[in-house]
Amino acid sequence: MTVPADQPLFAFAGHRLLARGPAAGVVAAVKTATDAGETVLTFDAASGRVVDLDLRGDVAAVLARLTPAPEAEKRGPGRPKLGVTAREVTLLPRHWDWLSAQPGGASVALRKLVEAALREAEGPDRARRAKDATYRFMTAIGGDLPGYEEATRMLFAGDWTVFDAATEAWPEGVRETAREMAAGAWRNGAG
Known part of the structure; x- marks a missing residue:
């Protein structure tokens, strides 16, 4: 899997938080730990999915396989050459009449x-994505x-106080990462 160098990741050796941040910074720690015989899981910070890194070769080779960070596209509203994509829309005649009168x-x-x-x-939508990512992690x-x-039930029930209590005994890195990921679900008031 190709990973952008600036993609936020976090990595765990067992239940110990090994590294977090942009991929370019995390892969060196992952490579060092795996070379030392540790089993490491690396996660996409946004989706909670496990990321499979190609760790063949030395650290420089692993870093070289990361895709460069994409440059910001300088597109805005306007005609297709300015970033607008033309697509077909099918509406009833009364819809077209209303739209054309606007x-x-x-x-x-x-x-x-x-x-x-x-x-x-x-x-x-943000709350749902936060819950899904936290659940995957x-x-x-x-x-x-x-x-x-209990933590899983409370995550989807939207009860952050019981969620926090259910995760209290977890190793610090796992607990804090799960709570941080779930925060998007609580902030939006969506349960």
Whole structure:
């Protein structure tokens, strides 16, 4: 799997937090630990998925296999050459009539509707992604830890106080990472 050099990762040797930060900084610690015989799990910080790093060769070779950080695209609104993608939209005639009567026409009205829907769904979507990522992480690293089942139930129930209590006995790195990942679910008030 190719990993961007700036992708946020965290790595665990057993239940011990080994490293966290951009991939370029984490892979050296992972390589050193695996060369010393430790079993290491590396996670994508955003999704909670296990990341499979190609650790063949020395640290320089491993770093060379990371993909460079993508440059920010300098695109904005406007015609296709400026970043707009034309796609087909199928609507009923009454929808087209309403859109064409809007200030700025159909395109402006559709963009405003989509932006409003994105803003409205942002909190619940972020909460769902946080819960899913936390669950993936907890399952991969902490399925055998005391209180795991209760923590999982409380994660999806949205009860952060019981979640924190259920994870209290976990090793510090695992506990703090799980709590940090789950924080997005609590902040949005979505249970």
